[in-house]
Amino acid sequence: MLWQLVTAGATSVTLADREEKHFALDPKCCTEKTHPNNCWSPLTDLSWVVHHVGPRAVRCMFRTDIQAGYYQLRQPTQRPDARRCLSAEALSALLPGDDIGNDADSVQNACAPVPTAEPAASSEAYEPRRDWPLPSLCGCVYTPPAHPGQPKPGSPMQEGADGPSLH
Incomplete structure (x- = not known):
């Protein structure tokens, strides 16, 4: 919907996540403790926007939202x-x-x-200042195992004790 408004020239959109807790730019569930030097902007239970996911993950995430009551299905x-x-x-x-x-x-x-889906009547689900967790989406994405000291597959980066570096 936002894309259609922007391409139609009706508006512009700026999404800001100043605290970096609502955008997941790397769709995996991890922490610095589980994936040292390889856990930047992960998927959390506070994520609203998830980048770089495929159709299967999007459908899984939508089913999770339906199960949580954020949408109502109409037959x-x-x-x-x-x-x-x-x-x-x-x-x-x-x-x-x-x-x-x-x-x-x-x-x-x-x-x-x-079936078609409509947003649930409860406005609490869409509270922008929300600090309580959403349903976990970790079952919808693949989180690779940690690989400290080794390069990420296909990357010229080497991960060492002081963090990532080239070659």
């Missing part, structure tokens, strides 16, 4: 149209293995009736 009145089913089949062919199976994330479920 569909009709099945998706044939065009949507064809799009899902094409996506499945382009991304083999990404959404395989019969779970809620499956591309094969794209032709099933789709």
Whole structure:
């Protein structure tokens, strides 16, 4: 929704997280204690915005919000149209293995009736000055094991006792 307003020229948007507790720029659940020198801006139970996640993680996070009562589901009145089913089949062919199976994330479920979601009536869930934890999203992301003293895969950085450095 914000993207549409900005691209339409209706407004501009600035998101500020001065205390660095509501944005997760690295979608993994860690602390400096568990992942020394490799835990910058992680996902926490106070995160509102999570960057660099794929469709499966987004769907998992949305299901977590629904289970927590932040959204209410409305049952569909009709099945998706044939065009949507064809799009899902094409996506499945382009991304083999990404959404395989019969779970809620499956591309094969794209032709099933789709409920709609509405924000819950409680405004407490959307309190911007919130300091109490949200439901954990850690089950929705992959957190790699710690690797102190070794470079991150694909990175020229070396992690040493004094922190990361190049070569």
